[in-house]
Amino acid sequence: xxxxxxxxxxxxxxxxxxxxxxxxxxxxxxxxxxxxxxxxxxxxxxxxxxxxxxxxxxxxxxxxxxxxxxxxxxxxxxxxxxxxxxxxxxxxxxxxxxxxxxxxxxxxxxxxxxxxxxxxxxxxxxxxxxxxxxxxxxxxxxxxxxxxxxxxxxxxxxxxxxxxxxxxxxxxxxxxxxxxxxxxxxxxxxxxxxxxxxxxxxxxxxxxxxxxxxxxxxxxxxxxxxxxxxxxxxxxxxxxxxxxxxxxxxxxxxxxxxxxxxxxxxxxxxxxxxxxxxxxxxxxxxxxxxxxxxxxxxxxxxxxxxxxxxxxxxxxxxxxxxxxxxxxxxxxxxxxxxxxxxxxxxxxxxxxxxxxxxxxxxxxxxxxxxxxxxxxxxxxxxxxxxxxxxxxxxxxxxxxxxxxxxxxxxxxxxxxxxxxxxxxxxxxxxxxxxxxxxxxxxxxxxxxxxxxxxxxxxxxxxxxxxxxxxxxxxxxxxxxxxxxxxxxxxxxxxxxxxxxxxxxxxxxxxxxxxxxxxxxxxxxxxxxxxxxxxxxxxxxxxxxxxxxxxxxxxxxxxxxxxxxxxxxxxxxxxxxxxxxxxxxxxxxxxxxxxxxxxxxxxxxxxxxxxxxxxxxxxxxxxxxxxxxxxxxxxxxxxxxxxxxxxxxxxxxxxxxxxxxxxxxxxxxxxxxxxxxxxxxxxxxxxxxxxxxxxxxxxxxxxxxxxxxxxxxxxxxxxxx
Amino acid sequence: xxxxxxxxxxxxxxxxxxxxxxxxxxxxxxxxxxxxxxxxxxxxxxxxxxxxxxxxxxxxxxxxxxxxx
Numbered sequence: 001x002x003x004x005x006x007x008x009x010x011x012x013x014x015x016x017x018x019x020x021x022x023x024x025x026x027x028x029x030x031x032x033x034x035x036x037x038x039x040x041x042x043x044x045x046x047x048x049x050x051x052x053x054x055x056x057x058x059x060x061x062x063x064x065x066x067x068x069x070x071x072x073x074x075x076x077x078x079x080x081x082x083x084x085x086x087x088x089x090x091x092x093x094x095x096x097x098x099x100x101x102x103x104x105x106x107x108x109x110x111x112x113x114x115x116x117x118x119x120x121x122x123x124x125x126x127x128x129x130x131x132x133x134x135x136x137x138x139x140x141x142x143x144x145x146x147x148x149x150x151x152x153x154x155x156x157x158x159x160x161x162x163x164x165x166x167x168x169x170x171x172x173x174x175x176x177x178x179x180x181x182x183x184x185x186x187x188x189x190x191x192x193x194x195x196x197x198x199x200x201x202x203x204x205x206x207x208x209x210x211x212x213x214x215x216x217x218x219x220x221x222x223x224x225x226x227x228x229x230x231x232x233x234x235x236x237x238x239x240x241x242x243x244x245x246x247x248x249x250x251x252x253x254x255x256x257x258x259x260x261x262x263x264x265x266x267x268x269x270x271x272x273x274x275x276x277x278x279x280x281x282x283x284x285x286x287x288x289x290x291x292x293x294x295x296x297x298x299x300x301x302x303x304x305x306x307x308x309x310x311x312x313x314x315x316x317x318x319x320x321x322x323x324x325x326x327x328x329x330x331x332x333x334x335x336x337x338x339x340x341x342x343x344x345x346x347x348x349x350x351x352x353x354x355x356x357x358x359x360x361x362x363x364x365x366x367x368x369x370x371x372x373x374x375x376x377x378x379x380x381x382x383x384x385x386x387x388x389x390x391x392x393x394x395x396x397x398x399x400x401x402x403x404x405x406x407x408x409x410x411x412x413x414x415x416x417x418x419x420x421x422x423x424x425x426x427x428x429x430x431x432x433x434x435x436x437x438x439x440x441x442x443x444x445x446x447x448x449x450x451x452x453x454x455x456x457x458x459x460x461x462x463x464x465x466x467x468x469x470x471x472x473x474x475x476x477x478x479x480x481x482x483x484x485x486x487x488x489x490x491x492x493x494x495x496x497x498x499x500x501x502x503x504x505x506x507x508x509x510x511x512x513x514x515x516x517x518x519x520x521x522x523x524x525x526x527x528x529x530x531x532x533x534x535x536x537x538x539x540x541x542x543x544x545x546x547x548x549x550x551x552x553x554x555x556x557x558x559x560x561x562x563x564x565x566x567x568x569x570x571x572x573x574x575x576x577x578x579x580x581x582x583x584x585x586x587x588x589x590x591x592x593x594x595x596x597x598x599x600x601x602x603x604x605x606x607x608x609x610x611x612x613x614x615x616x617x618x619x620x621x622x623x624x625x626x627x628x629x630x631x632x633x634x635x636x637x638x639x640x641x642x643x644x645x646x647x648x649x650x651x652x653x654x655x656x657x658x659x660x661x662x663x664x665x666x667x668x669x670x671x672x673x674x675x676x677x678x679x680x681x682x683x684x685x686x687x688x689x690x691x692x693x694x695x696x697x698x699x700x701x702x703x704x705x706x707x708x709x710x711x712x713x714x715x716x717x718x719x720x
Numbered sequence: 721x722x723x724x725x726x727x728x729x730x731x732x733x734x735x736x737x738x739x740x741x742x743x744x745x746x747x748x749x750x751x752x753x754x755x756x757x758x759x760x761x762x763x764x765x766x767x768x769x770x771x772x773x774x775x776x777x778x779x780x781x782x783x784x785x786x787x788x789x
Contacts, residue, residue, distance in 0.1 A: 047742075115754065115770035158754035158770045161725060370721060372756060422721050422763060462737055464764070471740050471777075489766065489778055493755055496768065496778075520742045521775065611772050612727075612750060612787070 007086035008093050011079060012040045018075055027198065029072035032063050035515055036079055047472070047520030048094045055516055056083055056090075109524045110582035112159035112174065117499030118145040118215075119524030122159050122174055123583040125181070127530040130576030134181040135190035140527045141178065142194070145498050146218040146261060147211060149186070149253045152179025153564070154244055156374070156493045164582050167607070167614035170545040172578050173567075180572040186256060193222075193260055200224040202512050205288040207274045207453070210238020211494050212485030213294035214261050215501030216508070221264040223509050228267040228288070230274050232452075234326070236261075239296050239486065240494060242322040243344070245351050246560040251325075275452045290480050290508045293456075293467065294501065297486035298322075299449040303339065303442045307397030313404040314397055317348035317443035324351055331355040333439030337407045338362045339394050340443035341371040344491075346378060348441050349386045353557055361387040361435055363394060365412055365425040380550075384557055389435060393427045397440055406434040446491045456481065466490050473507035473517040474500060482508055526583065532656025535577050537619035540657045543578050546571045580608075581655035585640035591632035591654075599631050604659075622659040627678040628652050650676050667700035669707075674700055722767055726753040727787040730771070736780035738766045749774055750787060 024030040042048040063076025112122040128137035141148040163171030185191040206213045209231035217227045236258035300316035336357045338349045341364035396408040411431035414423040460468040460477035467483040474482045484500030549565040587609040596602040603625035607615035628650045630643040652660040662676030749771045757765030766778035
């Protein structure tokens, strides 16, 4: 076999062509072909198990033998024969997760897409936003995440941490661009659901209308399943609705995106508590064949200090945030102490300020730099006059006449324990002090409440009190029962829950279609190769990450209006142009090597190529030395580096970033394009003798030779 | 204690139940902490790491270590 071809890859390409060409008219035949493609994709991406090859053999044989129709039989035969002929290559892909030809990794996603737990094709949608195609950008996002607007406001953005642009200056503002495009597409009435597949007549029950549950519902509904969501709360959103305050995530955002899921026919049963209003047995008897438990982590950890249970003014942050989200606008107290240093503590404190509390203090046992909350959230809290009491260990809630009067605390110091590089807060004896308070809010973490699903006695739990699943496919220890979101991970992020919900939907589809589950989590899909946006190197370097405009300080302290006001159109389009298009440039460094080592020019100083040791990059520097020879473009395996003659210029561009632009020269004799002067000089030096003959004229090699020959002819040899 | 943005390496397999069998092939890979335990700095919590070319996963903390800049 040639090292340049891979039978797995070529089978996928051909099968995709057949499916996309609409030749497979019979629904069953089409379904089998799509299942085959899915299994082959698993193999290509190294996430197949031992059952994949036998399953493909069996499905392709079924198609080959039973058809119906010639095209179906031929499709089955082509896959079957490919597998029989190259069985060892297919098995090697499964066992080694490696494709020796490289064909199966050529379309590997960009680092930002790989980092996204939902696997969104970031470069594709960022480029579309840069081009002004917001609705198309949303279409791309929703192929992997039905909540672009929510994530545009509250995502923890792992993508930005892996953004290669961050190795040059600052990462692209991927999150804010997503919010911008969502708002635009919705406002323009261009934010629409894709077409659903035909009904499969199979029912799936989902417990919990949070991000994981609704994401699974969205993808299952698109696949043609009948989906019912059981939700204890009176509205959709789960923790997004009752755990994240409205000044960060307005209710309309969740409502609009949930409504689109409902529009697909998903049935929402609100105010319905699983285990009380409806049981597992009942749902099974109604014909539900698969179940997803996405119940979140809504139960708070207790402080376990004296006085905690004694006073009604000691509440937990999750209860406070839930009550406020459900409409309760009463302030918990005038002087509030929030215990904890995480995002929930910050949310609770900022909520109290908006409810009218006069003084809000966050008591945290470590220092500012150890606070686990997002830096931006902490900054905004400080701007809103929330006080911070660091190295503070609460020891007792103090009160009188059933009312809290203070929180008794000890000062702490950070000590490194033997055998550990972590610093632990240790209370200092005799450092007692009181923080005056009439309400105390505990925000020290949440856990899954197992009571509601105690009926599922076969369910295995982890020692962290989360539901035990195979995280490659979210399957639990009970057949047909899947789980995702905080119920599996403990309190985690919205985007992880979305990723888990999507994974669960794919696994439920496999379960109900009787095809094996993958052994590795899914590798994100590329959603299209979007054209480059041309940007001069100077612009690419001078564009800086824009600041997010914020609501003014006074309004922030008294209302729940959204604090982050969003980018303007110009700012968003410009920001999108900072993207380096790592979906095309794989940072292999071939261009740099050939320029430096073969051409001895060293014009490409792309310091960002290396993850571990990035050094300075300035795209503007290329023009100083580059001769526009095109060796870099010629050696680029992915067409990221391109050289082209446009009008009277030769332009070198890396993923649309114009690195060099030189005026072309033409042969004075025949008019052939010679390339730029710098290039011509470089060549002239190499062919010195011929160049000399040109006698200062600009000639192509052929004309130089002709000219040389003519000179020789004119030299008359004396006859002896 | 890991912070968001820390560069880390998965330097060994973990015996913790949070370690999944597919993670065996991630040993030796580098990445960035994208979501540490955001509640209580719990050394026992699973932390979210984005690995170069391998996606984002939650790991037990005993199998990852900081990379020196």
